[in-house]
Amino acid sequence: MDISLEVNGRPARLSVDPGVTLLDALRERLAITGPKKGCDRGQCGACTVHVGGRPVLSCLTLAATVKQEVTTVEGLSTEDGLHPVQQAFVEQDALQCGFCTSGQVMSAVAAVEQGVEDVREFMSGNLCRCAAYPNIVAAVEKAAIDKAGRVDASL
Ligand code: FES
């Protein structure tokens, strides 16, 4: 079947099997490899992307059902530099091997935008085999504090 996606601001038309996941469409058809295939069964969070601004597991999402804009980690940075959450991950040394990081960042962006208070609970679906959890939480909390500061400064 023919489908249309908008990924990181760019339209794409694809002819796919109805059972193709969004993760496979991104990685194998559009060469967007930020979302990682960890478990491919909804248990690790490495494939997390945003659809319509909300985090979803792309390995559990059929590409043909996606009607809203898709944002992957590749779509976060701008010509001004890294997204503030990415910058916070760098500053807090919130990664080791990096395999889980794109999924962690996408969930973290949602956590900061939604102003969640329990970061550990919100991020509990994103596993890290390197156990970088303390630094990941620190990065999310720093990004949230920085965002609050920017909001205050603009008032
Ligand atoms: Fe999707 Fe693990 S690859 S949750």
Ligand code: FES
């Ligand atoms: Fe290695 Fe998370 S940094 S799995």
